Amino acid sequence: MQIIVLVCLALIMFKKPPHKIFTSSPLRNSDVKALRQRVLTLFPDAKDKIDVEMLVPKGISSCKFDNHLDETGVLYSSPEKEPLWFTMGKGGGIAQSNLIPTVYTLWKCPTLLPTISTPAAVIPILVGGADLMIPGVVPSPIIPSLAQGQLVSVTQYRSATPLVVGSMAINGSELKDDDDQKGKAVITLHATHDALWAMGSKQEPPEGKQPEAVALTPDVVDGVTEIVKGVNLDGQTEQGESPTVGEAASPERAPTTQEIDTVLRSTALYALARVDASSLPLPASTFYSSHVLPSRPARPILPQTNETDQPIDPKLFISHLDIKHTSHKKLATFLKTFEKDGILKLKDVRGELLVFSIDAKHPALAEAGKWGWKTTGSEERSKKERELSEENGTNGTAKEIIVDEVWFPEASTEGFFEACGQSAPHYTLSSLRPLLTKYITTHNLQHPTNPKFVVLGDVLLRALLRKGEDEKEFVGRDELVDRLSGNMKGMWRVGGTGAFKKLPLHPVNVQTKTRQGRKVVTLTTGLEPFGIDPEVLSEELRKRCASSTSVSPCVEKPKQLEVMVQGNQTKAVTTLLLELGLPRKWVKVSENAGKGKGK
Structure with missing residues (x-):
């Protein structure tokens, strides 16, 4: 079987150092015991393979941090400041309850996580921040048992040393021994030589120095593809030689x-x-x-200054x-x-x-x-444009960005959904009205004289009554959905996968402002939740509007980036956002300055 390697840039959590690290403090003895028990519960095989005190040593400390993607996490480190475990967010999104071992921990217990192998030439690209694509996975008997979201380690083929920690992008049973299958197999979370690894001792993997991270330039991708194009299950190339990363990018001398x-x-x-x-x-x-x-x-x-340089x-x-x-x-x-x-x-x-x-x-x-x-x-922009074309079709037209707004039942509304025979974890706003209508009809709760109102039985009273509100006998039909959703937990996510976040989700804000007297600029903020790169938007606007553009932290929200373009360019910005797949309802335009002269 031939393996053609495909790679895709990932928003790896630690591609850059965390932009905020809070004070570290040692865990209390009771917390250390609780963490050890959590490890044994989540990774039951560890008990038979290694002393849990090596994985959660006495004197372990914890600290909160915000990574460069503005995701909050907790880092657990050894007394020697070696990163051992980390969590991201407030739970959910990743299996194993969001407790993730670092490569330092995996080197103590390499079998702590299920292992996926990939050809040697792919490893430097994964270390550089790429996700592992399906064609780069070496088949193994364990793969079909892996579930989407499950934590895995990635090793170089025929090596037992974990170099990358990731989560399954799909169920292992969906991976086929098929050269034509495309898509992500493993989402990279942390890797050797990333910023988290650099916070520790910077120890090299036990088997010795591994290939350095390689940036995904077209030349490197082409070189890697050629190297591993002939890799078979025996790990040999068609010429019978093991592929080496040195053939893809041989280091020479550093510049003076x-x-x-x-x-x-x-x-x-x-x-x-x-x-x-x-x-x-x-x-x-x-x-x-x-x-x-x-x-x-x-x-x-x-x-070269001379022939020997x-x-x-x-x-x-x-x-x-x-x-x-x-x-x-x-x-x-x-x-x-x-x-x-x-x-x-x-x-x-x-x-x-x-x-x-x-x-x-x-x-x-x-x-x-x-x-x-x-x-x-320009290379980075070309690379992103190629990825967009590959992801959305050869014509480069972006698919519409999927924005999910859902509501999770709370204690006061659970009885209503049970009475409706519903057990879904969450509901869209449009699905609530049919459920309400059916329940009212089934239980004969129509108002006897005014069809615009409904009678509140015990179940509806608990589900619809607002906090602190006096009991009511009737409510208007036009209030039903607002009242029910108001007693539920509103959440959102973009892209159809990943963890939900608490509503509200604000639209991208496009507004004009006057600066330095008569100078009109167009400012765009709120791009990050929708996965739109401010740098890419800025560069494209510079070309389309023939105007100066810049990207800088937003004054009101420093964690967000603001794209500025000279002149009143609201129409150009809106058009580009729609082309990038952002639904129109998520674009808010505010004219706060004179129209000026558009370009």
């Missing part, structure tokens, strides 16, 4: 500080030559994150191409070199450094304006 200085300066000139003057003044941090970093060359090349691996170069690896170390110091050359002017306003003006006629910028290279930002 001088080389990084040279390329990052050229990158900044490239970005400065393309900054829209109407967007100035611009916070220095925004200029760096939204203009300089996306302008880095995707294939940085430096001339080793070439530089492009991926390694990109990973070093930032301020902290330069001789300047600080952004302000770096930008002041451009101010000294007369290319720009900086200004400190209440402690914030601004790029106040740019001399677009400066010879260095005139020359940089002629440069053309493929940037990391």
Whole structure:
């Protein structure tokens, strides 16, 4: 059997360090015992294979954290600060009651979780933040018994060392020995070399140093596909050689500080030559994150000074191409070199450094304006566009984003649903009225003289009476659904899978505002719950509207990102959101400024 590897970018929980970590405190003895019992309950096989005190040691501590996706979790660490277990959210969404072992824990007990294997060349891509796709799964007898949402570990084929922790995206029984089957098999939650691993001792897996994470550029994906295209169940290629990750991305030498200085300066000139003057003044941090970093060359090349020089691996170069690896170390110091050359002017306003003006006629910028290279930002956008096309069809037209709003019965309403013979865990708003109508008709609760009202029997009285409200004999038919849903727990989710979150879900807000006198801008917020990437939206609006755009934290809600585009562009923003699959009911447009001149 041949395995063609497909990979898909994942919002891996620890691709970036948590943006907030709360104070850590040791667990009380009673809590340690409770956690040990929880581990034994959730992972009963552990008792026969390892002393539970190794998995939950004395002196274990816990702390809350918010990851870069604004998901809240709890981290349990050993006295040596080694991450051992973590939970995400308030329960639900993931099997095993949301208690997830880290790779450090799995290295102590590799059989704690069921194991899925994948060819060696796929491992670096999973470690880089990808989900494991169905064609990349090596068949094994255990797979059919796995349930959707169940925690699993992922290992390199013919190795017992867990390198990735994930949850099943589908039931194992749905996985077929079929090269043409597509879709996700395992959703990556945590992996060796991610930010959670880096919070510990950074120990390498027991079998030795594993392949470094590989970014999913088209070249890497193509290279991996070629390497594993001929992998069979014996783990050999068609040529009889075991595939190695080195063939996909062989590391060479790291760039020197001088080389990084040279390329990052050229990158900044490239970005400065393309900054829209109407967007100035611009916070220095925004200029760096939204203009300089996306302008880095995707294939940085430096001339060799002599024939014995080793070439530089492009991926390694990109990973070093930032301020902290330069001789300047600080952004302000770096930008002041451009101010000294007369290319720009900086200004400190209440402690914030601004790029106040740019001399677009400066010879260095005139020359940089002629440069053309493929940037990391354009590669990232192309990659996302390809993924969107693959996910939604070859024409690239996005499927409508599924938004589920459901209501869960509470204690006061459970009796009503039982009386209706219903046992569903939740209900849509549209399904409540038929149930109410049928119950009223079956129990003859129509008002004797006024059809607009219904009589409240004991069951309806408990289900419909609002908190603190006096008992009623009748209620209007037009109030029935509002009253019933008001006594239930409203929840929402996007995409048709995953854990529900508490209502309300606010629509994406598109509004115009006037800044600096007569300057009109269009601001878009609230994209994150719907899975819309603010950076992708910003870049597409920049091209469509031929206007300056930026992405920055929202003033009212710093955890949300705000997309700004110059001018009154509400129509363009709305059209793009609909094209991205957002239903019209989830777009709210507010005209808070003059119409201005649209582009």
